[in-house]
Amino acid sequence: MDYATILQILDSAVRLMTPLLLACLAGLYSERAGVFDIGLEGKMLMAAFSAAATAAVTGSVWLGLVAGVLSAVAMSLIHGLAAITFRGNQLISGVAINFLASGLTMLLGQSWFGLGGRTPSLEGAARFSPVTLPGTEALSGIPVLGPFYAEVVSGHTALVYVAALLVPGTWWLLYRTRFGLRLRAVGENPASVDTAGVSVPRLRWAAVAICGVLTGLAGAYLATGLSAGFVKEMTAGRGYIALAALIFANWRPWRALGATFLFGLMEAVANRYPELDLGFVTIPSMVMSALPYLLTVIILAGFIGRATPPRAGGEPYVKER
């Protein structure tokens, strides 16, 4: 394996990490506020479809992005209504959202475009184009670092950089601001927030709305950045992988970056080497492409580390009595 191959794999890993990272951070906001969300998958799928459909019709990727975010936020509001306002079961609401998105995207896709659930291929302004970061030219002469910068750091679409900046941004918001303090508190002990005279539902609604925006970005990136159009069920379990990464990251932003990069890397390796020849044995392609899912199972089964979820997670807040 030469350096150029490694760079290509890392480059691919960053791209594949991005939707996972966005979804993982989305889940982080929601769950840190005490609202569990297994509907990340459905929201991403809905956003991916809306973004691709809008971009295909209007020819503008930016309008597509807006449509994607709006549709994911709308799904989030359904979850908020069930989980916060009506104090329903958060798992059931999440599952319902996943089913709704799965059915709705296929139905609308078929009736609008007649391509068997796909949207027309996107090209030109209907897709996100790569951004060449400043300094790529200047660094190009330097060995090792130059190619790394040009290949892995530069040349991604805008949403990759947005996702990357959201990591320190989220950390800052959670640990350095009033909003973050209250958000963390409401996920640990909502009664402490309530008795301090702060509205528990308002905080949770805010968190759920942020979750919607971020899953919207994740879905839009999937359909208009990573791929060139929507294909049915294109999220392929990424929402669940993001949840596994969130647990692996122990609900912390920097660790979320690490966890999602690991998943992205595995996917990239599997894409690059459908059959990995280790010399003495050849790993078949089925195993390679199942790697991220296997890791998800292992993480969710609790084999890696002790995860301490937000204490009030999953429980609707009701005053005593």
Add this chain to the structure above:
Amino acid sequence: MALPGTRGDAAPPAIELRGISKAFGPVQANRDISLVVPPGTIHGIVGENGAGKSTLMSILYGFYRPDAGQILVGGRDAGITDSQSAIRAGIGMVFQHFKLVPNFTVVENVILGAEDGALLAPSVSRARKELRRLAAEYQLEVNPDAVVETLSVGHQQRVEILKALYRQADILILDEPTGVLTPAEADHLFRILKGLRERGKTVILITHKLREIMEITDNVSVMRRGEMVATVPTRETSPEALAELMVGRKVLLRVDKAQAAPGAPVLELAGVRMVDRAGVERLRGIDLAVRGGEILGIAGVSGNGQTQLLDILGGYPEAGAQVSGTARLAGRPLPLDGTDARARRQAGVGNIPEDRQAEGLVMDFSAWENTVLGRHRDAGGALMDHDAIRREAAAKMERFDVRPRDPELAAKNFSGGNQQKIVVAREIESRPVLLLVGQPTRGVDIGAIEFIHRRLIELRDAGAAILLVSVELDEIMALSDRIAVMFDGRIMGERLSGETSAAELGLLMAGASPSGIPPEQGQPDTPDHEPSKGVI
């Protein structure tokens, strides 16, 4: 108004409540309550469990909205609609169950909801300075950077007080603050409260411990069954008078019963101790005997070890608890440390548990299914004859007057009294040699109370031994042949039913030993008793 601390017309009351009422569904928790608290005083509010004290204080703190009534703070309508407005009016509250974020630091907990701006840094540095000042002024030392869950209960309580003072509370409400404290921690708390009073703050102390009331308060108000029955200056009253007010002068529930004819001892306990998972000693050497044909009543304020005693005898001690001591059932040794409720039942121990909804019934099961729970193996074999069970259930419901008489109705759809009758029917008709009874009439209407009482007497007359635990002193006095009073994991004394008074029992319940010396001062703690530190 002759209450100490009142300074003529110059100082309006710190708190004035006018006609506060609050109902939770059919339960009237507070009924037309009026209360005046002079500024700069410590005001005690006493009453039995369920008298409505905590509800009243939660209303004052804006946590619940009253159905009717008015709250005046410093003589003006404070317009308290939520906790935020109560805090603005200068009211701070220390709940019985702390409202802290366990994995936050002390400073983070203190500023939560009272931040200075959108960024935390300025709030944190001001809070540190303020905490240092408050610590020096009120003996409220606590490390601002400690994570709350690593602190002892006493220190966590200080954080709650600091939270209130940081919000510049002039009126501090404490709900049962000493329930979770060691005696030394409680003494420190009282010094803090006296310091607050010296600096002009008003303190409202909710408790059911009369010793604390006498020791620290200026005035005391007594609540009973949702009503405020008296407010008196503390130095003009006595524990006996307060106990009488708390319990009520009203006629004791009349239960016609013949003189007991006690037979051989059925249950004998010697030196039963229990240390819970957190290392707190809940039972500190219980010696008791219950004979056949006798009802032994255990009186006491809840939380003094009665629940632990019943759980151990029922065969399901709290997980991780260490139990020692010996027990004999009808002469045969009864192992106490194991968890085997089934063996207890087979040995003839019936059990009417304290919490019927959690332990006595499966709320989603129908009545007929509930009538065989724990007895479903008696017929032998793996299959159950549903028709026979249904018929038997219908007959039981008839005999115990369970309404409506519908064996198919789920337990949750019966009223509290009828739910309890299902449990009582099941346990009494299993003909136990020993019946454990916990709070048999909690939340049960008057008619059902009398019915359940009559059935318990009948069981006694049939020769069974009954161990009755209740926080209702009336009930204990009406049913028991002998009365033992439990306080802080010990039996404070035993009395024959006809030879004692509510006032005397009330004193024992409040921890006064028969000679009048509180046990904390009269006798040292057992050497193996570790003070609870760092326990949540």
